[in-house]
Amino acid sequence: MKELPIDSGTRVKLHFALKFEDGETVDTTFDKEPATLEMGDESLPENFEAFLVGLKAGDHETFSVPPEKAFGQHNPNNIQTFKRHEFSADMVLEPGVVVSFADARQQELPGVIKRVEGDVVDVDFNHPLAGHTLIFEVQIIDVEPAGPTH
Known part of the structure; x- marks a missing residue:
């Protein structure tokens, strides 16, 4: 297993779950195929990507994300x-x-x-998740240098 830490310029295969504090699931891949994303490709909001930096394949972490770092306060x-x-x-x-x-x-x-x-x-017009603290759970499956796909 590679020990490459997640950073810009990496492609990450992961399972993730986004939940409300009460445990209600907003979105998850744990029950289906894992997601693959390239850091910086905007498939994850920048603030969520920041939690991934430094993690390696095999890591399983859970983060509490306040509204300011998620989808903002309800306006x-x-x-x-x-x-x-x-x-x-x-x-x-x-x-x-x-x-x-x-x-x-x-x-x-x-x-x-x-x-x-x-x-x-x-x-x-507020984002539906605005004003909520979210639980962001990730399980990193693989990290590789982002490059042309063959």
Whole structure:
């Protein structure tokens, strides 16, 4: 087994789990194929990658990630109010429904409907994991130099 520590320029094969503090699983690979990522390829947020640096194949660690290092605090300014007629007439508008908007740069921006009252629709553009401390569990399977894949 190689002893290469994870750093920029490495490809990592790992199992991971992301959970809420109460143990509810947000995402996991432990029950399926492991994930492979190249450090810096943005498949993991930078703050989560930082926890991996220095780990080696065989390591199994669990980290508690506060909101500031995860998806930020919940920001009340990210809740926007729209009028019902601004949505297509056949669109289901009820709390919990995710609606996709385009931001100023025409990038897709998902919002979650929080409240529908009369002609008023409140949409929350905070990341769904904002404001949560998350448990990040990783099991490193392999670390190799990132290079061209053959």
